[in-house]
Amino acid sequence: MGMWTVSRIKLTVATFMWTIASATFSKKVMLMKKTETATNCERAYHHGDLRRALIDAGSALLSEDQNWNFSLREVARKAGVSHNAPYNHFVDKNDLLAAVAAVGFQELRDRMLSSIAGIENPKAALIKTGVVYVNFGLANPARYRLMFGSALAHSATAGSALLETATMGARAILGDIILRGAQAGVFAVSARKKEDLQVAILTAWAGVHGLTMLKLDGLADTVAPNIINLPEKVAKAIGAGLFRR
Amino acid sequence: MGMWTVSRIKLTVATFMWTIASATFSKKVMLMKKTETATNCERAYHHGDLRRALIDAGSALLSEDQNWNFSLREVARKAGVSHNAPYNHFVDKNDLLAAVAAVGFQELRDRMLSSIAGIENPKAALIKTGVVYVNFGLANPARYRLMFGSALAHSATAGSALLETATMGARAILGDIILRGAQAGVFAVSARKKEDLQVAILTAWAGVHGLTMLKLDGLADTVAPNIINLPEKVAKAIGAGLFRR
DNA sequence: CTCCTGAAGTTGACAGTGTCAATATCGCAT
DNA sequence: ATGCGATATTGACACTGTCAACTTCAGGAG
Known part of the structure; x- marks a missing residue:
């Protein structure tokens, strides 16, 4: 819960890197062990509050590009998550x-x-x-x-x-x-x-x-x-x- | 030039029929002297007035499906033409x-x-x-x-x-x-x-x-x-x- | 403590889209 | 008649939304 915010912010920052790379990387870090997860840790396999993160990502993109055609995949990308992850939180x-x-x-x-x-x-x-x-x-x-x-x-x-x-x-x-x-x-x-x-x-x-x-x-x-x-x-x-x- | 007008009018009138068929017809009428080719033949390689036909097809689709997301390819399909033909008449x-x-x-x-x-x-x-x-x-x-x-x-x-x-x-x-x-x-x-x-x-x-x-x-x-x-x-x-x- | 279940994420696939490039067809002026 | 230019086609590419099968992981039952 408290962790949500943290991981969310880090994710946003990490968006500029390869999504896949970061994802796999986070796995490694996670498996690396419970020691010292703090500094570089991307996020856990499970996001925490992806729903909120997706809404925020969408809002951000909406603000950045003044005429932007809403694309599910781009929102997911911006949230640093696979293109199908949103389907766990939104039916459509x-x-x-x-x-x-x-x-x-x-x-x-x-x-x-x-x-x-x-x-x-x-x-x-x-x-x-x-x-x-x-x-x-x-x-x-x-x-x-x-x-x-x-x-x-x-x-x-x-x-x-x-x-x-x-x-x-x-x-x-x-x-x-x-x-x-x-x-x-x-x-x-x-x-x-x-x-x-x-x-x-x-x-x-x-x-x-x-x-x-x-x-x-x-x-x-x-x-x-x-x-x-x-x-x-x-x-x-x-x-x-x-x-x- | 004069012929241009003729075929255009025919097309407009025939809009309610299959666009392809009508186009072929007007085309055939002009070629008819040659061989009296055939009842069932499709249309000539070149359409005649594809621009108008595409506009008509788009309008028709717009009327048929009350909320329809404009799709270039579907318009082309309705006009009986390949998905890239429109690019000869519209830049975009x-x-x-x-x-x-x-x-x-x-x-x-x-x-x-x-x-x-x-x-x-x-x-x-x-x-x-x-x-x-x-x-x-x-x-x-x-x-x-x-x-x-x-x-x-x-x-x-x-x-x-x-x-x-x-x-x-x-x-x-x-x-x-x-x-x-x-x-x-x-x-x-x-x-x-x-x-x-x-x-x-x-x-x-x-x-x-x-x-x-x-x-x-x-x-x-x-x-x-x-x-x-x-x-x-x-x-x-x-x-x-x-x-x- | 283990196991296992179910939620959350991932990968892969599919049909459909807009657009570009290369090719084929054909009317027309020369 | 012949070649040219407009017109149409095929194929490819990156991208989209969505489905299905798989992996990961937290947390409760035993």
Whole structure:
């Protein structure tokens, strides 16, 4: 347990060497005996917390290469493990993929939440979350595309449950803000009408998601190039439709 | 050159039949004088208009399997041609992919345009195009995802120029409507301020694009399930932010 | 203390992919 | 008619996801 972290870090460092070589080497060291395993020891045959390591490796690769096509084998390589090891922890490529996406959702949720800490005005909060949302996507293209890639939605594997809970974060935040605004009479929506609330939430989400995607695909620039504070301006325009007039 | 056109037309018409067969046919018609070769013969070594045939094959596959991962080889197979033949007409997989996406953009543009024929009111026109846009995406998931997939934006190949002109269609329509509305004083945007117009257009596009994507990925249903006329309601909500208040 | 079972990792294989290089075919201008 | 250039084919390569069979090892039963 405590050892997890240690071996994980060492592994990451050792990634630059031949995977096979390092693997065999570690065997030798391991067999060498229980004496003085400390300094150079790669890892034991069993990793310890490979699941976590794989998710981390995936996240790292996602950050390194801004448009990267998720490859199970490369993740395994980065984790310093054979190409089939992941199958002990994930049923599918999609399953691993979903797990990596999930941490993305967590981070997005956290950023949105902390960005509106202390903001009382629902209007301001809504716009703020929108801006944070878009900027998150623009700063992490590959990660964002993975999170909203089609593969996840249709993955019938167990991972989709994990993803489900993760997405709840983002949309729950928008939902809370809009509900609060509606109750306070700030928005043009009645807090009583469930459907209107849902449509409002979806509208807000669709707006920021669409803007992020169009930006990432380079299409936004064909419409509105060189506009400063674009996310904020669009967020305001979207919000304008929800505010009480 | 003149013959070029002829064979191309024949191919297009015959798209619903086996591509190979049709190609052979047109070819044979031209050669027929020679020997009246035969009923069952395949096609000539050279296809005639393989480029078009490949685009058609791709479109067909896109329609058949609603989520299909574009595979160059499968397109070639469907066109009845070897797996490397496409490289004579497209520099890349991305290039072919862009060409197929382009016809999607054309169709989307046509649908949007014809849907607002005769509608004078810019508000109504804007909402109508939005609904048509979303419904197109929902009716053609694979095609829509291809059109807005990341691969195209970053393809440095020649095809992206083709795509560029194609995308212009969709956004030009929104642009026209919004400009007209602004000039008529119907929208909360000044026709004079270029930037405001651009932001308005982008907001509208982002809204419908985001809704389409969230719907396709099954995420919209986690927010607003079982809502009838959802596209129209969201389109109205988005438009509300653009209309004069 | 041994044994052995089951989880975790490894190796090897297979079909499928995008792409490159070499080759074959054939329409067409000379 | 003949050779050339565009078009199509075959073969190869590295890479992918996934399956099956094997090895390693920790920890509990006897």
